Amino acid sequence: MAYAAVASVSETLSLILNHHQYAVFLDQKRRLRSLHQHLKFLRAFLEDFPDKAIHLEGRIRDAATEAEDIIEHLLSEEIRSWSSTGGGGGRPRTVHPSPHRTANSISRRLQKMCQQLPKAAEVVGSIVEEVMGIKNSLGAVQDPQVLTHSSPPTTSSTALVPTKKYDQKIDAMVGFEEDLLATKTRLYGGSSKLEFIPIYGMGGIGKTTLARNAYGDSLIVEHFDIRAWLTVSQDYSVQQMLFALVDSIKPFNEKFDGEKHSYEQMSEQVYKSFKGRRYLVVLDDMWSTKAWDDVRRILPDDSNGSRIIITTRLQDVAAYADSSSPLHEMRFMDVDQSWILLRQKVFNEQHCPAELESTGMMIARSCKGLPLAIVVIAGILKTVSQTQASWEDIAKKVNLAVSAKDEQFGRILSLSYTHLPHHLRPCFLYMGCFPEDYEIHVSKLVQLWMAEGFMKPSVSKSFEEGAEEYLEDLVKRSLVLVNRRKSNGKIKSCSVHDLVRDLCIRKAREEKFVLYALDRYVDRILPKPIKDQHRLSIPRSTMLLFQNIFTPTIRTALYFQHCRLFPSSLKGFRLLRVLDAQKVTVMKFPAEVLELFHLRYLAFTRGYDDLCIPASISKLENLQTLFIYPYGGDNAFYSAICFQAEIWRMAQLRHLVFFMLDPLPSPCPRSFALENLQTLALLLNFRCSERIGQIFPSLKKLGLIYGKDRVLNWEFYGLHNLVHLHQLEKLKISMPISSWESHSPTWIPESRVPLWEKLAFPRMLKKLTLGGFMLSQQDMATIGSLPNLHVLKLRRCSFRGGKWETTEGEFAQLKFLKIESTNLKHWVTDSSHFPTLERLLLYHCPELYEIPNVIGEIPTLELIEVKSWDEFLGNSAKRIKQEQEDSGNECLRVRILK
Structure with a gap:
């Protein structure tokens, strides 16, 4: 992986040249600067002329890797040498060399390693000369030394508008409408006995997409009391499948925590909870009959219309559950269906230019009716120019890929890799590091990419923002699947299809990645x-x-x-x-x-x-x-x-998350600042000084907990100083709750702590979560005045007097509102008070019998979700939905969780 190797060693050299001085490199500075410029030159070449770099990629990768190995080994030896010769186990932030400790006085081991560096730099230099010859022939030569005073490169990106999708990703069933109708008919029709619906076919043919569309259908959701989705895969874990079933019964038994119980106890509890209820269970990607045996005994048969869907590539596994159940075999798409799917994926609702239709039909035909191959090729077509020449070039490569009888679809998928820009290739291959069917949290993935050195510096955006754009680009190319999106539309978690993961693994091994x-x-x-x-x-x-x-x-x-x-x-x-x-x-x-x-x-x-x-x-x-x-x-x-x-001396820290702490020592020095820190959570009883904005100038996410040995005077903690965190976007402040209260859906008013009158929040705040507080009308007005607030979550809070009355001009940008376990009884509002609200979640509000009817009139509202033991609130939500349907609004969804 040439680009990743070059990017990584370039970043290492930047740190050495710009931030630190090491004795081991005193007489190597000129060589390091030259090496750095050569590597920047090669990096630009890989980005600008990817087709011309193919025969050089292996050499560039090996040369950059060898250089980085030598440099980092030298650094490690330097640090170890310092610690053993008076450093006292530590080291100053910057090593200032003394006359008594120069490169000539370091160990022989270091001297021997230093001698390897010129050879490595020489190899890189020879490759640069070769590349300059190539660029000369193209008329695009640039001396690598010219890069010395150039500004940091910016990350080029495609403007992306995230799809507003909050549930599990559901793909359109183009060409399989009859399959979907047949599956839905078997789900809510037919016999009352427990029935099995086995769906089988080759990988990438649409089995999971069919099951997902049926599973998420609104009629199906209302028909079944319990739904559970279990991804089995080849390396399935009985415990993980059981946890998925336990999670599906949470609305019925919130007190049951699977992590605290044995396998037998969890199995018994799942059986009891499913007993007497109509359920739908999907066992996706099953590879063995043993997996079915492990799950079957946990699920009761009460002859109440329960259903189990099984998806598998293996016909014998599909038939094993019930030999009398008809198998649903997924078949390949015909040419017309393939072209419709390809056209839809490339152009969405827009018209396809007439000059591209014949070539597009040729490409669709070459995919041999495999939906996954069509989707991946569509991802490539969306990134090239919409010209007949570009499409004909793709068509030739697709035909070449399928000409071989073996692994033809693997060859089609390989085209998606060869058409990736170099800066996306290491990010894509990294997806293969995760296990099969693994749900990858984007926040973690972004931080891993940064640590690996995949991200380019940019003057206009942070590394995190750049990484999110990289991921959106991979999604657009249909190489990464979106599992869940956040309330703001950004990707929360993702995964890759099994065949795509196989491609990642194969390419990663070829590239020594x-x-x-x-x-x-x-x-x-x-x-x-x-x-x-x-x-x-x-x-x-x-x-x-x-x-x-x-x-x-x-x-x-x-x-x-x-x-x-x-x-x-x-x-x-x-x-x-x-x-x-x-x-x-x-x-x-x-x-x-x-x-x-x-x-x-x-x-x-x-x-x-x-x-x-x-x-x-x-x-x-x-x-x-x-x-x-x-x-x-x-x-x-x-x-x-x-x-x-x-801890406050670690200047490179960007994300610091501990989950429950004793109070941290306050960062007092006036000259101190953690300029890179963006995430800090969860801090116990943290005091916010007036200088918090200077100490954490880049902080975007902060989590605070107050409770243990707390000071009763709120002003002691200085939370009004949070207003000085000008970059803060996400804030969570909560009071801890007792273990018995954590399982109770009711509110405990005397346990709530009132906020104080000097409450103040930074105006850039986009997401606010409060837990365990007493909220006054003034508190809610203060929150409502935040101009950029998109998400508000109130958990185990209580409203003073049980009343909340909103006014005009509040919550102007609020899209997501969740109120959980409160004493809210009277909610007085108007549709104009929440002009952009999209999702309303009301969980366990035992005294709220009715949702204001005007909520249904909010034009942007997409979902009302109610979780309550009481039917009044659920019936109120249903009435709002019915009123909206009567007035012609069929976009509003209502979900009742019991």
Whole structure:
């Protein structure tokens, strides 16, 4: 992966040249600057002339990787040498060399490594000369030294308008309308006995899309009491399937927490909750009959019209559940259906130019009726110019791809990779690091991409914003699927189709991009292929495996298996940048981590006991993201994390999330500022000084908790100073609740803490979540006056007097409103008071019997969702829906959760 390697080493060199001085590089500065310019030149060449760089990509990748290995090993040795010669385990932010400690006085080991750097730079220089010759022939040559004083490159992007889709992504069933009608008929018609609907066919033919459309149909939603979607896949986990079933019964039994119960207890509870209720369960992507056996005994048969859908590529698995149930085989699309789907995906509702129709038909025919291939090719066509020449070029490549009998569809999918811009290729290949059918949270994915060095610097947008645009581009090309979107339309989680993931893995191996450790016996096969690998993904294995792997080149380790051990051999991974051990539980902070100087991303789960973070964590001066997850959910409330003031010395930090803390030491020094910090959560009893805006000038997301040993005078915490956080977009402030209250849907007015009259929020705020407070009319007016507020969530809050009355001009931009577990009784409002509201969620409001009818008149409203044991509120929502339908508005959806 040439582009990723060049981008990564360029970023490393930028840090060395612009921010730090190291003794080991004192006599190498000129060479490093030259190398840096050469790499920037190669990076620009890869972006501007991707077709001309194909025969050079392997050499560029290997040369850049070797140079970075040498540089980072030298840095590691420098840091270790400093610590062992008087550094006292720490190191100043910038190393200022002294006359007694120069490059001539460093160890022989370092001198030997330094001698390798000129050779690596020489190789890069020779490639640059070759590239300049190519650019000369194209009349587009530019001396790499000219780049020295150029401004940072900006990220080019396509303007994207996110689709307003909040539920699971549902694709149009072009060409399969009859299949959908037949499936829906079997779901709510026919016999009252438990029936099975097996759907089978090859990968990418539309099985999951058919099941998803039926599952999300409004009539189906209303027909069934319980719905559950279980993605099985080849590496299925009985426990994960059981958790999915437990999650589906939450509306009926909120007190039941699957994490606290055994397999037998969860199975029994699921059976009891399903018993007597009409349910729909989808078992998607089933590969074995054993998976069916593991689930079948948990589901009762009460002859009440319950249904089970199974999707699989294997006919025998489809027939196994019930040999008497007719199988629904997905067939290939004909040419006309293929062209309709291709045209719709490329042009949406717009007209296709007449000169492109014949070529488009040719391309559609070449896809051999496979919907996934059509969708992927459409993603390519949307990115090229809408000219006959461009389309004919694509048509030739598609025909070439399907000419071979074997892996023809894999060849079609490979075209999507070859048409990716170089800056998107590493981001795409990274999707293959995640297990099959894994739901990827975008916030985490973005932070991983940043830590890997995939993102280009830009003067107009942050790294995070650039990464989100990269992801939207991959979605537009139909290479990434959107699972869920946020209330603002941005992607919340995503995934990749199995066939696309196979492509990622195949290309990643070809490009030496990632190494997969698949099971505990992998050490028997690793010694040879691991030599030049840089990323390690472990979907299922014991942590003991890590101790059997030794390579100095691994920079990324991703774990997807729960474990209570932490690898004790991390010292063998001196160049590690990413250590995603979220699934790994540690009882005390692992000292080995402090030796990983290059670490940029660190995540792990803490145990029940208190956790002390040593002051020496400031040695990790390149760390950008630190996540410490709680173990056991609400149980983690009783354990604490202790930090020293040195945490505020880590200037590269961008995302700091701890989940429940003892109070952090306040950042007092007047000259202090964490300019890069964007996320800070969750802080306990945090005092906001007047200088908070100067200390955290870039903060966008803040989470605060107040309760334990709290000071009763709210002004002590200085929350009115939050107004100085001019970049803050998301704010969560909550009072903790007792464990018994967390399972109660009722409100406890005496437990609520009133907000204070000097309440103030920054005007850039887009999302506000409040929990456990008493809210006055003035409080709500203050919140309503925020000009950019899009999302408001009030959980376990109470309204003074049980009344909320809005006025004209409030909540001008509010799109999402959720009110949960409150004493709200009288809601006085008007449709004009929420002019842009799209979603209204009312959960457990036992005293609110009626939703104001005017809510239905809000022109932008798409959904009213009610969760309540009482029928009054649900009936009120249904009446509003009926009134809107009578007046011609069929866009409003009403969802009643019990």
